[in-house]
Amino acid sequence: MSNLQTSPGTGPGTLWHLPTRTRRLLLIGPPLVLAGYTVLHPQPDHNVEALMDASTWFMVFHMIQLGLVGLVAISVFLLADELHRASAWPTCLGMGIFLVFFSAYDTLAGIGTGLAMQTARELPASQQEALFDIVQDWPAFEPWVIWLSLLGTFGWVLTLGYLAFVSRAAGASRAQWAFLGLAAFFFLLGHPAPFGTLAFGSLFIAALVHEWRASRVPGGALPDTSRTAPAK
Amino acid sequence: MVRSRRTWRRVVLLGVPSLYVLLGVLHPTANPELGDETDLFVGLHIAQLFLIMGLGYVLWLLVEGVANRAASVARALILPFVVAYTALDAILGIAWGIAAETANDLPAEDQRGAGRLVHELISGSDPRGLILYWGAGLLWLAVALAVVAALKDTAPIGALVSMSLGAAVFTLGHAPPVGPIGMGLLLLGIAWAEFRPRPAEMLSQAGGT
Numbered sequence: 009m010s011n012l013q014t015s016p017g018t019g020p021g022t023l024w025h026l027p028t029r030t031r032r033l034l035l036i037g038p039p040l041v042l043a044g045y046t047v048l049h050p051q052p053d054h055n056v057e058a059l060m061d062a063s064t065w066f067m068v069f070h071m072i073q074l075g076l077v078g079l080v081a082i083s084v085f086l087l088a089d090e091l092h093r094a095s096a097w098p099t100c101l102g103m104g105i106f107l108v109f110f111s112a113y114d115t116l117a118g119i120g121t122g123l124a125m126q127t128a129r130e131l132p133a134s135q136q137e138a139l140f141d142i143v144q145d146w147p148a149f150e151p152w153v154i155w156l157s158l159l160g161t162f163g164w165v166l167t168l169g170y171l172a173f174v175s176r177a178a179g180a181s182r183a184q185w186a187f188l189g190l191a192a193f194f195f196l197l198g199h200p201a202p203f204g205t206l207a208f209g210s211l212f213i214a215a216l217v218h219e220w221r222a223s224r225v226p227g228g229a230l231p232d233t234s235r236t237a238p239a240k
Numbered sequence: 241m242v243r244s245r246r247t248w249r250r251v252v253l254l255g256v257p258s259l260y261v262l263l264g265v266l267h268p269t270a271n272p273e274l275g276d277e278t279d280l281f282v283g284l285h286i287a288q289l290f291l292i293m294g295l296g297y298v299l300w301l302l303v304e305g306v307a308n309r310a311a312s313v314a315r316a317l318i319l320p321f322v323v324a325y326t327a328l329d330a331i332l333g334i335a336w337g338i339a340a341e342t343a344n345d346l347p348a349e350d351q352r353g354a355g356r357l358v359h360e361l362i363s364g365s366d367p368r369g370l371i372l373y374w375g376a377g378l379l380w381l382a383v384a385l386a387v388v389a390a391l392k393d394t395a396p397i398g399a400l401v402s403m404s405l406g407a408a409v410f411t412l413g414h415a416p417p418v419g420p421i422g423m424g425l426l427l428l429g430i431a432w433a434e435f436r437p438r439p440a441e442m443l444s445q446a447g448g449t
Binding site: 081105153 | 286289297312319320327329330331338349350352354356368
């Protein structure tokens with residue numbers, strides 16, 4: 009993990025040796041897709057009927073989101089790699105915590121709730137109410153689930169905040185570090201639209217600015233890092 | 241600096257699987273049903289989230305600095321494994337436990353619905369549960385075998401066999417008996433590979449005798 013990527017047709021970075029096009033796709037694509045996807049986040053009324061009606065989409069939405077969260081983690085790692093911070097402890101620990109605990113929260117509060125209310129459709133009305141009683145607190149008020157959400161959010165904020173800080177210290181453009189900071193901040197307010205959209209959208213803009221500067225000026229995304237070879 | 245990094249590496253490589261063995265030993269052989277105490281079950285699966293994160297790091301450390309194709313495959317598979325195994329833990333562990341715990345407080349006539357939910361979450365007949373269970377397990381097997389393949393030129397054959405067997409057994413589940421046995425074999429293999437005499441060490445030993 010110590011040799012810089014310098015071969016023709018590949019981008020900068022030390023973690024994964026990827027062709028430039030693939031690297032850009034993985035760096036910029038997932039935040040954009042997830043930003044758009046969070047707009048579709050189902051927000052049914054808080055009652056049995058509404059939750060049962062939305063249950064299948066609620067479950068499927070969070071299954072897809074689970075995969076997208078993994079891809080966004082790759083995007084963050086690639087960006088961190090270009091800042092030469094992919095192996096730094098705030099990156100590894102923060103993304104590890106985010107991946108595990110946000111995924112657990114997403115699974116429990118999203119897929120679990122959807123699965124439960126889908127099951128409820130086949131039950132008598134009184135038992136539907138009972139199932140609703142069990143899962144109604146999962147997305148927001150169940151203590152165990154709240155901790156999963158808080159830890160997952162902490163992991164994201166730790167990594168994105170750290171990357172904003174090191175970007176600024178390394179002399180990256182103001183837009184890049186500011187949008188990284190905004191990606192951390194907006195996620196604190198929640199993952200459905202509008203805040204999730206703003207958080208992942210901010211990450212997308214930060215990655216785009218980084219790539220744009222890197223492609224215009226060799227090494228221009230990070231003027232004073234220890235980069236030893238120009239980006240292709 | 242190099243010494244402290246090596247110590248940290250060994251603490252992680254041996255500590256995480258050891259804790260996983262302990263978790264497996266404490267894990268009930270059967271998931272709790274309605275009326276059962278669920279605190280231990282939920283607590284163990286919350287703890288397992290930390291261990292999944294640690295296991296991902298163990299796999300990462302094992303292929304750190306290895307440049308062959310198998311190592312690249314292993315690094316690429318770690319992330320989907322972590323997400324899939326977390327989902328498995330969240331649904332079949334935490335959600336199950338919380339559902340059973342909440343249902344215990346319901347009137348008896350309302351508990352049938354909860355029982356149906358608990359059954360849905362992990363019943364062998366639900367294809368979604370099977371896909372999640374075996375998907376996460378097979379992802380684990382794939383990433384662990386990729387790590388073994390990546391280490392084939394550097395680790396002793398006995399260590400590789402032990403790691404492979406451990407990974408295969410652990411694919412069947414983390415509950416006893418397979419969980420602790422599988423993770424124990426993996427731990428043995430890692431320790432064997434980690435503490436094998438390196439060429440420099442063998443030279444210095446030969447010089448000292």
